[in-house]
Amino acid sequence: MIFQDTIIVPAEQCLYITEKQGKKISMNQLIEYMKLHEISLLQDAEKLTKLMDEFEGDYDSDEYRELEIEDISNNGQIIATRHLLKFARELEVSA
DSSP, X not given: OTTTTEEEEEOSXXXXXXXXXXXXXXXXXXXXXXXXXXXXXXXXXXXXHHHHHTOOSOTTSHHHHXXXXXXXXXXXXXXXXXXXXXXXXXXXXXX
16 A cells, blocks of 8 residues: 555645655645545445444444444544545645
8 A cells, every 4th residue: 555654744835645665646646545535434434324224233232332433433534534635635726
């Protein structure tokens, strides 16, 4: 994966993700990655909603609580991804 072992380095006109090997991606590539990541998170949210809606066991069970925790975590990731995507787009426009 391109984002493994990466460091975010601000540059004058652009933000680069730099791997240990020195490879770089542009702000546009980072934005495209975040868009795909958001789509993946939204798909996960749909699956979790379906699982929770169709759950037939005890709502106080560990199994349902795990679904709730996963749903909360996924929602937080969506919020964070959207925030970073908005910030990256603003940086791109101002560059």
